[in-house]
Amino acid sequence: MTKENDILLASELRAVVTRLTKKMRKESSTAAQLSLTERSTIALLDQHGELLPTELAAMEKITTQSMSQILNKLLLLGIIKRRISETDKRKAIITLSDEGRTLLYQVRHEREEWLNKALDATCTEEEKALLKKAIGPLTKLVDFD
Template identity: 35%
Template sequence: MLATDLREALRPLWRRFHAHRTLSMGKTGILFRLDHHGALTATDLAALERISHQAVAGAVRELEEMGLVSRSPDPADGRRVLITLTDSGRTRLISERSAGQEWLVHAITGGLSESERATLAAAVPLLNRLDAEGPG
C-alpha cells in the first residue's frame, strides 16, 4: 500500500534529519508559527499546530523559561495573553531549522543522480499538498 510504503520510507529520514535538533518538534513548530504569524494566543497556536491547548500551554511555559518567547496582555483585549517570539527565540529557530540540513544536502547531492534529484524535486509540491489537503 502506498501510504504504508511512504510512511516507512520517510520514518528513518525524519529521524536522521532531526537527530541534531535540541527542541521537540512541537516546540520548534510553536517558534515557527510565531515567527511566521507574529504574536498569537495559545488557542491560536493550538489550532495552527493541531495540538491541545494544554500541550501548547506547557510548551509555551518551557519556551518562556528558556527566554525564547514572552507573554504579554493583548492590548485589544486584556483578558487574552499574546505569545511573542523573542530575539533569542528567532536565533534558536534558525539553528533548529538548519539542524540536519548539511546531512540532507549531502545525501541529495552526493547520493542521487540528476534525474533522481529532479524526481525528488517534483515530489515536493505533492508532499506539501498531502499536508494541506489531508484530514485533521
C-alpha cells in the first residue's frame, strides 16, 4: 500500500468508526440520562472493581475537580458507592453499586441487541466472518498508544 492509500484507509476507517459509535450511542435509551464521560467512568469501575477519584480522573484525562462533579452526580443517582480507605482515611474508594452495574449491563445489552439486528439485516455470512476477522486488528488499534 502506498502512503496515499494508507492515509485514505485511515480517513475512511475514522469516518465509519465515528459514525458507528454515534449510531450505537443513540440506540440505548438507558444511556441517554448520562454523559459520555459518566458512562465511561462507570465502565472503568466495572473493569477495575474499585478506583480512587484521582485514578479515574487520570484515566478519563480530566481534572480531579471535573471528576468530583461526575462522581457526585453518579452518587446521587445511586450508580456508585464511596467508602473511606481503611489504610488512608484521606482517600475515598469508588465502586459501582448494584444499580450501577445493572444500568451498565442494560446499556450494553441494548446496544448489542441493536448491533446484532443491524448485522442480521445488512450483512451476509461472509461479511460477518470478515468483520469477525477484523476484530483482532481493530483491537490492536484501540490498544495503541
